[in-house]
Amino acid sequence: MEMETNMAEKHSGSQAETAEQGDQPTTAAEGAERESNIRERKVSWARLRRSDSLNMEAGNLSFNPTHHTSRQGSWGRTVSLAFQSIGVIYGDIGTSPLYVYASTFTEGIQNKNDILGVLSLIIYTIVLVPMIKYVFLVLWANDNGDGGTFALYSLICRYANVSLIPNDQPEDRELSNYRLDTPSDQLRRAQKIKEKLEKSITAKIVLFLATILGTSMVIGDGVLTPCISVLSAVGGINSLGQDAVVYISIGILIILFCVQRFGTDKVGYTFAPAICLWFLFITGIGLYNFFKHDVTVLRAFNPKYIVDYFRRNGKKGWVSLGGIVLCITGTEAMFADLGHFNVPAVQISFSGIVFPSLLAAYIGQAAYLSKFPDHVANTFYDSIPGPLYWPTFVVANAAAIIASQAMISGAFAIISQSLSLGCFPRVKVVHTSAKYEGQVYIPEINYLLMVACVIVTYGFKTTDKISHAYGIAVVAVMLITTCLVTLIMLVIWKTKIWLISLFFVVFMSVELVYFSSVLYKFTQGGYLPLAFSLALMIMMGVWHYAHQQRYVFELKNKVSTAYVSDLVKNRDVNRLPGIGLLSSLCLHKVHPISKVALEERFLFRQVEPRDYRIFRCVVRYGYKDLIEEPKEFERQLVENLKEYIRHEHFILDDGPVEQMPDGTTNVPHSGLLVDGKARRSSSSAVHVEDSLEQPVPPRVSSGSIQSFNASKSANSSNSIVAASVHDAGEEMQFVQRAREQGVFYLMGEAEVVAEQKSSLLKKFVINYAYPFLRRNFRQGETTLAIPHTRLLKVGMIYEI
Template sequence: MDLEAGPIRPRSDGGGPAVGKETDGCNVRKDLFLAYKTLGVVFGGLVTSPLYVYPSMNLSSPTEADYLGIYSIMFWTLTLIGVVKYVCIALNADDHGEGGTFAMYSLLCRHADIGILPSKKVYSEEEALLDNQSAMARRPSKLGKFFEQSITARRVLLFIAVLGMCMLIGDGILTPAISVLSAIDGLRGPFPAVSRPVVEALSAAILIGLFLLQKFGTSRVSFLFSPIMAAWTFTTPIIGLYSIIHYYPGIFKAISPYYIVHFFLRNKRQGWQLLGGTVLCITGAEAMFADLGHFSRKAIQIAFLSSIYPSLVLTYAGQTAYLINNANDFADGFYKFVPRPVYWPMFVIATLAAIVASQSLISATFSVIKQSVVLDYFPRVKVVHTSQHKEGEVYSPEINYILMVLCVGVILGFGGGKAIGNAFGVVVIMVMLITTVLLTLVMIIIWRTPLVLAGLYFIPFFIMEGAYVSAVFTKIPEGGWLPFAVSIILALIMFGWYYGRQRKTEYEMTNKVSLEHLGELLARPEVQRVPGLCFFYSNTQDGLTPVLGHYIKNMSSLHTVTIFVTLRYLLVAKVDQSERILIRRLGPNGVYGCTVQYGYADSLTLEGGDDLAAQVMNCLRWHIQMDSAGRRPPVSVEEEMARLEAARLAGVVHVRGKMRFHVGEDAGWFDRIMLGFYEFLHGVCRPALPVLGMPLQQRVEIGMLYKV
């Protein structure tokens, strides 16, 4: 249906770049406040990494030179990947405030014709206008043309984006497990009698409690968690400074890259293998990017540069200074370097901080799942917006409880933190390498960065992260297989859903009913207009669903008044009531088109005491009166109003089309497997259209089989 949309308000929630948004002193104070809140949600994996980096390294007879080399590697990894790559560059590659690998893929699809399926997202007029002006002002780059012309390249790009999303979900499983387990393991120092199963049981109980809190939303949780993370962020560097002064004041000489070179020359193969442990110092950086929808870019940058980065640099320096004088304590590198008088306060803070670390990856997982569902690359799950002001703050009950089961399963199944650390390293670096590739494409295709500058970004980071990848791959037999297993399962689900949706979209576009064809169908002598009012729901944005033609041909009838309803999801909080429902006369008598526009904080069930059908009827009456003033309708206003009221009194029915695949015996084996899998997913996922407050006795589903 070609329905005209009214002006929609731009975003103004601070969760991303808003059109026409001014920066003033009030916004600066808001960013500082959000920076404090950000400590409690976004950086969990990063700030708790001192708990498990050194314990995950398999050191043998380490020397002072070894520790200096390890600290130098961690310092430059934090600086280059954390500061340069993510804070300075990646945070700018957002898709209307959303971050992460799938957001970058969506950004590429909007600026170049490289997508596979059309996006269901609809942006505000101002945002869409800016995107169109930007695209029209520049011709496609050579790389963009290559992707547009090659379906193979587009599928490879989709696979890379899907793999990155799957790896981040794997991160959401492993970060809570390793963070909480490493923190609770501190009980075994003062109390050696505490067994490993007791630590695992306590960790599992804490995680279950955390997942049960998710339904209250990120904002409410962050108010509780921000003071905890602030305490952790500012106490660990103080202990680090104490250890530096007490054990090794000259530790910062290790900032020199000379110590990295000397470390690899001395340790050779073993030094390369130790990269699998040092990579954990930057865990959580990708979640920081994926959590961009929860907080503004500036808030994340302020929080990272002013507190997180210096805190990590000083904490790792303090741990290294302690270990230089206590070379064999690396198996418990964090708790051993904590002075005895403050051990228990730090244990409490560490445990609470580990809970916050888990929150950061859980929130990131909700964000990427929501992005993929909206883009129609993942089976529909329930997504609840927990904030009236931020589109990015979401919660999914199904995903939440699946994550909870998997996290507890990892703790009870793996037991020791070393195996989880091996799996963790694989996830961390793989998703970072994927981000590097996608970000390079964004630079070249969208930002039009000169190839020389794009190469200066891509080559160093690809080499550095490639070295990390080669090291962590050696850990696959020792627990690193877990994220690959999870990613393969998720990728199969996404690919099965994508393949089915692609075939369905192709069929609908080929067989959609035009307005001319609708008129021809209704003009047939065997087709009767039966009394009643019919709301015919469809998610086809351009044209009428093929289910309509199937319905008319088989039933030989259509209600005297039929309203084709299409829902449009806008990236705004709330749509003004004057713009909520748009009506248009489609041509044949008694046939209308209706677009219901809603934002992420709007309710589609009941509003103002009227259900959706009553609101549409009110808008239709108003449209009939206003439309008659501008042109001469085929019937008088009185006749049209009388027909509408008679149809309402005769009975209201809500019709929803449901197209299913029928895989015949002559279909190929690939179609049999993939479309059968899609039908299974389609049967267990949530319906495409919400209930909308329809009475049960008025609902009708029209099925249609598409033979393959």
């Protein structure tokens, strides 16, 4: 089977839907409705009858504007999800009070009024960025419930042809971008922007580079978050000395990465109650310090203190923004982890619990510092009342571990998405939870992150030095998110221009000011995330470029149905018992959709002559879908093939024959238009052969049905259709016996080389960089765990 991993969410004319109807008795009304549906489908088929029917269905998507949708459920479920999200999403932002003031006042507090200025900056930064931007705006820019940089990119690619991998086949243009819009000024503006984007290769490249830059920065957070969180938490016992704190932190980090193989569901959720306790602790401690030391710090709600702070400190105040921005670290997790929850759940948990807890913590610490300004280096632990010190220390370390766990798991999930979209070399992806689809574990990446964390912790030793690097990664991702959401507002949401301008100007201005501040400390550690991201971007860019070039080559050299048909007629071709899967895993048509329903995953079409039992098949996965082990995949494939056979016989037996405008006869054929012409196809063949001695029963091919003259009487037509019908039960038993005799894989092992006339850069990327990555990462059969005894590889060379 030559298999096309096609990322599509839905297709109209689902074979499973019709098949399901066939199992139940139908009333007259149901029958009329079914005939109406079939007639509607035929109209769509007729418009695209020159296209390959498999490609057509694979490209047939059904969308709703995603900013209006989320995983809706009862209020009880939403409240439950809101509670669960506290332990999953907010570990990073929740542990920021451990180090924000220390990272801001690195040289001590020179003026007590600076405390009010910094507190005012913290308050309004949290209000503007996490609350207004993310909770009430960005969360709605989800991709069918999934968030993150790749979700924004995939959403844009669905509505505009800006993907570097071609997605402009006839069926894509006809269906994928279809929306019924009322004419308006916003619609015309969106169409103009969309056309400019689609015509500009520069815009496509910039959009892709911005996406992988944001992705690389989030992966970088997977290195820096564990370091700064664990160091800050262990810092509560700094009486042992800085070296002891560093070594204890390294020990905790090693243990943390070693237990990742058990999965986020077991590791993270074991400590989830600690996050709730943590917010309870920081709220209580904050209120205690507020009422005991200085209630006048509430004056910081007046933004005048921000202006005074910058007037008084000038450049030093601007530089200090690199520490203040750490109060919103982990904000991106609210969007990136949205797929586990829904928009109302995240809005409730942040607005009702996280936001007031953080305000109480920062206000309480400011009240404490107004009385003890010389304690700024260890503000959090110094402000804890004596009896609560050690319980808080234990809860703080548990919270730091969960914060680290969330970002490590996020890095795994993003790499898994990148892998599915052809933007990352093959690695082993282990799905660790049946309950939460996005939770994965990647062994190779896990140990690379562990080594990087140990090196960073040992090299930097203190949180204020790590914070210089951390701030760049945090703000860079926010800037990219602002740009992508602005594009979505323009092209997809079609928001009024003044609202778009307000969104872009306000948040871009705030984030650019913070970004300029963190870049100031580039030489003091800020280079780390940029260097790390640059290395990742080069690797992802090289892999995606070669992947895209391979795709284009295979698209131009697709094996036609006629060629396959002629090949199987060759008497020199030996036929063996069992099922043979001719698989070309790199050949796929990318529709960037997060998940595909299991009942919509397989699409089949039988290759003529039908006697040889050869089928083309499209297997469609979303970028967050689990690719099954071979045994489970084979079971699903065979079950869906049998369902296709049963459904095909049902349609052939009951479906009417219709004359098409071009004079051919249209017979409903498993949801596909049958026109007797050889069609281009990038999908593949499933070869089912029961036995060498098994006689092949004669059948009337669909080609004879297609060529049937429409001028014949309806009775003659129906008799020919009936003559083509075989017993579905016998056919399905035949397929089941073939599976029991074995399933075998034939895979192409393609070597890619650059053409002689190519540029030096292209030759370097294709001939050296890409083969280096292929050799040092997993091969396709290794990733799919195909047994070697059932695998045959055929070598070939692509000159691109």
